[in-house]
Amino acid sequence: MWVEQGFNPCVASNYFFGLSRCGKPPAAEADMRGSLAAGLKSLLHPAFLKRILEDLLIVITATQAPEKYQEIFDQFGSRVAAQPRWLQSLRQEAFARFAETGFPTTHDEDWRFTNVAAVSKTAFELAGLEHVKQEQLEPFGVSQFASRLVFVNGLFSADLSTLAAMPAGVQVGSLAAQLKNDPASVEPHLGRYLNFQRDPFAALNTAFVEDGICIAVPESVVVKAPIYVLFVTVPGSTPTMNHPRNLIIAGKSSQVTVVEDYVSLGEGATFSNAATELIAADNANVSHYMIVREGDAAYNFSTLRIQQGRSANVATHSLLLSGALVRNNVHPVLAGEGSECLINGLFMANGRQHMDNYMLVEHASPHCDSRQFYNGILNGQSHGVFHGRIIVHKDAQKTDAKQTNRNLLLSDEAQIDTKPQLEIYADDVKCTHGATIGRFDDNALFYLRSRGLAEAAARHVLLLAFANECLDRMSSQQVRDHLEKLVVAGMPEAARFEGERSPEGAERNLEEVG
Amino acid sequence: MSLLEIKNLHASVNGNEILKGIDLTVNPGEVHSIMGPNGSGKSTLAQVLARRESYEVTGGSITFDGKDLLEMKPEDAACEGLFMAFQYPVEIPGISNAYFLRAALNAIRKYRGQDEMDAMDFLPLLKEKMRMLEMDERFLNRPVNEGFSGGEKKRNEIVQMAVLEPKLAVLDETDSGLDIDALKIVAKGVNAMRDKKRSMVLVTHYQRLLDYIVPDFVHVLVNGRIVKSGGPELALELEQKGYSWTEPELVGKR
Numbered sequence: 001m002w003v004e005q006g007f008n009p010c011v012a013s014n015y016f017f018g019l020s021r022c023g024k025p026p027a028a029e030a031d032m033r034g035s036l037a038a039g040l041k042s043l044l045h046p047a048f049l050k051r052i053l054e055d056l057l058i059v060i061t062a063t064q065a066p067e068k069y070q071e072i073f074d075q076f077g078s079r080v081a082a083q084p085r086w087l088q089s090l091r092q093e094a095f096a097r098f099a100e101t102g103f104p105t106t107h108d109e110d111w112r113f114t115n116v117a118a119v120s121k122t123a124f125e126l127a128g129l130e131h132v133k134q135e136q137l138e139p140f141g142v143s144q145f146a147s148r149l150v151f152v153n154g155l156f157s158a159d160l161s162t163l164a165a166m167p168a169g170v171q172v173g174s175l176a177a178q179l180k181n182d183p184a185s186v187e188p189h190l191g192r193y194l195n196f197q198r199d200p201f202a203a204l205n206t207a208f209v210e211d212g213i214c215i216a217v218p219e220s221v222v223v224k225a226p227i228y229v230l231f232v233t234v235p236g237s238t239p240t241m242n243h244p245r246n247l248i249i250a251g252k253s254s255q256v257t258v259v260e261d262y263v264s265l266g267e268g269a270t271f272s273n274a275a276t277e278l279i280a281a282d283n284a285n286v287s288h289y290m291i292v293r294e295g296d297a298a299y300n301f302s303t304l305r306i307q308q309g310r311s312a313n314v315a316t317h318s319l320l321l322s323g324a325l326v327r328n329n330v331h332p333v334l335a336g337e338g339s340e341c342l343i344n345g346l347f348m349a350n351g352r353q354h355m356d357n358y359m360l361v362e363h364a365s366p367h368c369d370s371r372q373f374y375n376g377i378l379n380g381q382s383h384g385v386f387h388g389r390i391i392v393h394k395d396a397q398k399t400d401a402k403q404t405n406r407n408l409l410l411s412d413e414a415q416i417d418t419k420p421q422l423e424i425y426a427d428d429v430k431c432t433h434g435a436t437i438g439r440f441d442d443n444a445l446f447y448l449r450s451r452g453l454a455e456a457a458a459r460h461v462l463l464l465a466f467a468n469e470c471l472d473r474m475s476s477q478q479v480r481d482h483l484e485k486l487v488v489a490g491m492p493e494a495a496r497f498e499g500e501r502s503p504e505g506a507e508r509n510l511e512e513v514g
Numbered sequence: 515m516s517l518l519e520i521k522n523l524h525a526s527v528n529g530n531e532i533l534k535g536i537d538l539t540v541n542p543g544e545v546h547s548i549m550g551p552n553g554s555g556k557s558t559l560a561q562v563l564a565r566r567e568s569y570e571v572t573g574g575s576i577t578f579d580g581k582d583l584l585e586m587k588p589e590d591a592a593c594e595g596l597f598m599a600f601q602y603p604v605e606i607p608g609i610s611n612a613y614f615l616r617a618a619l620n621a622i623r624k625y626r627g628q629d630e631m632d633a634m635d636f637l638p639l640l641k642e643k644m645r646m647l648e649m650d651e652r653f654l655n656r657p658v659n660e661g662f663s664g665g666e667k668k669r670n671e672i673v674q675m676a677v678l679e680p681k682l683a684v685l686d687e688t689d690s691g692l693d694i695d696a697l698k699i700v701a702k703g704v705n706a707m708r709d710k711k712r713s714m715v716l717v718t719h720y721q722r723l724l725d726y727i728v729p730d731f732v733h734v735l736v737n738g739r740i741v742k743s744g745g746p747e748l749a750l751e752l753e754q755k756g757y758s759w760t761e762p763e764l765v766g767k768r
């Protein structure tokens with residue numbers, strides 16, 4: 001529907017032979033900055049000037065931020081004084097790291113397209129548990145899920161949660177409770193995989209570990225129905241932050257589906273900084289869904305760190321629908337031979353929203369497959385980012401990694417930055433990546449209209465089709481149907497768009513094979 | 515009253531005049547064939563009829579069922595009962611054939627003040643039409659035209675026509691590229707839809723189609739003009755002599 005060439009798979013054995021020595025294959029530098037407001041126009045664009053100013057500002061403020069956080073961290077220490085000692089020191093270490101680095105700036109390659117000045121400049125207080133009534137959750141439309149766990153400002157709410165009967169041995173509940181009742185079950189896993197050296201937000205999250213969802217499925221146990229976890233952020237009169245920390249442990253040959261859904265109850269400045277460690281033991285089968293649909297003044301940062309054992313099969317699906325600034329980190333490590341990971345996502349940005357998807361797919365064992373598919377729909381003056389990094393370690397022979405990022409720009413002022421980054425240190429691998437940036441295809445629009453669909457309806461159908469590419473990769477019909485509803489509800493404004501066409505180059509295809 | 519009346523139609527694409535004064539009258543129930551060499555403007559005529567905006571009408575008029583067709587958007591023309599089978603049907607990944615066609619039928623039904631059809635009623639209807647075109651049921655849930663062979667795409671166009679039941683069907687080279695079995699299936703589908711009221715314009719490059727769908731009239735389009743009109747026998751003459759005899763001085767200039 002959007003002009004796109006096929007992706008030519010390339011067996012890279014010859015191409016990359018010997019490159020491990022020079023460390024960085026040429027494709028690592030490939031940077032595809034695609035913007036319709038390209039060239040001169042973008043240089044003169046106020047947003048560009050604003051960005052320069054913000055860059056200057058952030059250099060000044062970055063180092064100040066941690067001091068403010070020191071105070072909060074110290075106070076927080078008394079709130080979680082009962083935590084086990086190993087966790088206390090993990091938190092200390094993480095905070096020390098954050099204090100050292102401060103917030104990232106756009107000079108940092110991993111943050112090149114996303115300016116977090118708005119977060120670092122705001123004085124967020126640590127949020128506490130707010131009283132929320134069951135009726136207030138109705139608009140979120142999740143009552144059809146039998147297992148529904150609700151966290152308010154990152155803290156478990158037993159009153160709002162329901163849990164369907166689970167097979168014997170399955171543990172589903174609050175991490176805080178688990179830390180209290182059986183810390184030994186948590187200790188081997190928590191903080192073991194999420195690297196807080198690399199990412200200040202991961203450090204901050206680890207420094208403030210308090211509560212989150214904790215799921216453990218024993219060997220060979222199958223949990224069929226999705227476990228739905230609703231994270232409700234309640235804005236206060238002043239800006240608040242919360243740092244949910246989640247742990248999902250799927251035992252050998254087990255199966256489980258988990259949904260994380262981040263929502264806001266009302267408007268106001270909030271900073272949700274979540275992290276999830278998902279451990280899929282050998283031959284486990286895990287589906288993970290991440291929904292972000294917070295308010296217009298919400299900053300949502302999250303990291304999903306996946307550790308996969310031998311033949312483990314993990315599918316991660318992200319749906320970003322709203323929020324002032326969303327950063328979605330997905331970091332699977334295919335550590336066991338023959339493991340498979342699907343990294344699927346859809347982001348739909350409107351207005352001035354900024355949505356950044358940072359993928360870091362690590363192939364650490366032979367014969368693993370990874371598939372990344374991200375579709376972006378950008379309207380208004382929104383800004384989307386897709387940064388797809390693939391690292392193939394030395395021993396990961398026969399790696400098969402594929403990455404596709406397709407973007408649909410619905411307005412002249414919307415912008416997308418898409419950047420593949422391949423680092424390949426094995427010599428017998430197959431890695432392909434491709435990105436497209438397009439607009440509505442006139443041929444497809446005309447085809448639909450010639451069958452009787454009004455123009456707005458035809459646009460709607462094409463958007464749905466574009467979204468369906470992602471929705472159709474979801475294996476849980478129940479979750480898929482739910483997400484389709486959210487997508488459709490987020491869509492009408494876009495479908496009504498009637499902007500001018502750019503005469504040439506309305507569709508661009510950026511593709512490279514590495 | 516005629517169903518379609520084209521008078522002195524001029525049309526341009528990107529500033530180039532392609533249609534240079536077309537006159538054509540189609541009465542209810544008639545089947546007209548328009549034949550012509552490559553690039554003569556056949557598809558341009560079809561696209562203008564289907565109201566593609568990038569084809570600019572620079573002169574003349576088109577009346578469809580008593581209304582000014584040139585005032586209509588593509589969706590209005592469709593809702594008024596005009597259907598164009600594309601020479602190159604468009605692939606739409608992510609939307610199933612069944613979903614798409616039900617949306618189309620309901621848009622048209624709504625326009626006509628009829629109730630929308632739910633999936634329960636629609637599916638048997640669609641399946642019946644697909645059987646007629648010998649299309650496997652698995653095409654129901656396949657994305658529109660995606661990965662279809664050329665022949666499957668063309669048959670899918672006729673399935674759409676059969677479901678939407680237009681007053682006027684314009685088939686743009688629906689026969690091209692079909693093997694003989696597929697051609698017979700398509701012809702059977704088209705013939706099944708012929709009746710006293712429904713009119714058809716068959717745009718074709720090859721006379722062969724007319725062995726299976728016998729038209730009432732044949733027109734020869736060369737360089738944006740209809741240079742000759744006649745009965746079915748004209749098609750045979752074209753087949754034997756080629757297009758060059760129809761208006762040598764014009765053809766020679768291209």
Ligand SMILES: Nc1ncnc2c1ncn2[C@@H]1O[C@H](COP(=O)(O)OP(=O)(O)O)[C@@H](O)[C@H]1O
Binds near residue numbers: 556557558
């Ligand atoms: N979109 C277009 N842009 C430019 N020229 C076009 C376009 N469509 C058709 N033409 C030109 O118009 C003429 C007629 O084309 P067409 O109607 O497709 O012919 P036919 O269907 O009879 O083969 C050709 O010379 C073709 O190159």
Ligand SMILES: [Mg+2]
Binds near residue numbers: 556557558601687
């Ligand atoms: Mg043609």
